[in-house]
Amino acid sequence: MEAKATKSRRSISGVGTVHYYGVDVETGRERGAGDLPECFINIMSSSTRQETGPLTMRPPAKEFTEGGVDSFRLESSVNVTDITHIDIGHRFAQGGWFVERVTVTNETTGQQLVFPCHRWLDRDRDDGKMTRTLRSGSPQRATAEYFVEVATGAQSTVQLAHAGVFVDISGAEGRTGRLQLSGPNARFQPSGVDTFTLRQQPDVGVMDALDLGYSGEGGKWHCDWIQVTNTTTGDVAFFPADIILSSEQPLMQCVASQTDRMGNPRRSIAAMTDDQPPTTLRSGYQVTFQTKRSMCSGANGEVSFDITGERGSSGKSPHSLL
Known part of the structure; x- marks a missing residue:
């Protein structure tokens, strides 16, 4: 040049x-x-x-x-x-x-x-x-990727798929600003869970609170809980919201719990070191099987499967089909 x-x-x-x-x-x-x-x-x-x-x-x-x-x-x-x-x-x-x-x-x-x-x-x-x-060369604020899980409660009376739900995550290093939760699979159905991946967002450090809101009109939205995972640092923050948002009350703040959704004690980011890897946490999985329509195609009893991802394997073990 x-x-x-x-x-x-x-x-x-x-x-x-x-x-x-x-x-x-x-x-x-x-x-x-x-x-x-x-x-x-x-x-x-x-x-x-x-x-x-x-x-x-x-x-x-x-x-x-x-x-x-x-x-x-x-x-x-x-x-x-x-x-x-x-x-x-x-x-x-x-x-x-x-x-x-x-x-x-x-x-x-x-x-x-x-x-x-x-x-x-x-x-x-x-x-x-x-x-x-x-x-030139000065360190700027780091970015992170967030995986957001949102559970809609049974008391919801409005379809929020196109209503503009957003979160604003706060932590020790600042806040992200409003992040829209949208996508082709976003439904916010009563008693359902929606998931979102938010890339290249400001890294707020250890998360402690978030603002939750929506810009829709009419009806009420019951948010049961939210869990946010910073997949860049491993920080997991669970927010047991149990709040109802409406046109009269479109914004509320949630505070992070000391445990995650599965009851695991929240990990300290500062305590993670190379010679002391983080403890493996328990997670829940919803697994769906589709069986072909043919003679003797079903199974009575138990099946086994092993889920593998970037953080390891769930281990092969028998599971009952309910």
């Missing part, structure tokens, strides 16, 4: 010397991560007190590439000779952007820096900020 000094600037009558900056923006893979038509960047130096001022970046596809890199060549009359930090952001109330990292090259000096971000620029997600100041 570097260019010779003689090719990286030009003179325009009445404008003066123009300097070029190469900017590569990597967008996250989360759904809706690049839902913006344009953004701006301000390239700055704290040592020389220079800055380019806001420079607009418009991707050709009118949105940034989810899981990809968009490249821009920007012009400025200012040569920031010692780049130390940048401001990057947007001014759109609707739409969000998950920025993984930004690479900036001053084509006049050849200086190239990488600015990690790993956060949302979204009014309704993370901390709600739409502009962030990034410094």
Whole structure:
């Protein structure tokens, strides 16, 4: 991306010397991560007190590439000779952007820096900020993946499949901001359990509370319980909610229990070390078999199966068919 000094600037009558900056923006893979038509960047130096001022970046596809890199060549009359930090952001109330990292090259000096971000620029997600100041190589807030299980109680009187259910998870390192619980299989049926995987969200550390709400109208939703697993760190937080949300009361806070849904004592993240692996926890599984319609196709008694996953095996043992 570097260019010779003689090719990286030009003179325009009445404008003066123009300097070029190469900017590569990597967008996250989360759904809706690049839902913006344009953004701006301000390239700055704290040592020389220079800055380019806001420079607009418009991707050709009118949105940034989810899981990809968009490249821009920007012009400025200012040569920031010692780049130390940048401001990057947007001014759109609707739409969000998950920025993984930004690479900036001053084509006049050849200086190239990488600015990690790993956060949302979204009014309704993370901390709600739409502009962030990034410094080269500085540690930014880590991200995590959350597996959310939501149990709907029997007292529900409304179908919430399209009503906009959300959670806002809080912990020792902050909060995630509102995370929508949606998907093609979301039903929130009475006495049912819905599951969601939320990727590339802010890591809040040890979870201690969450806000639960929905934006639907009419009827009541009975939330029995919620369990959130941070699959990145292994932290599991069980929230025995037993609350009813309605248009009159659309938002309530739940506090984490000292046990998980199966009654296991909650693990301490700080206590986990390489020479002291975490204790195996008990889990419940719902298993469905489909038997073909043929003579003697059924089974009387017990069957055996072994469930295997990333964290090991459940072990082969006989199970009764109820």
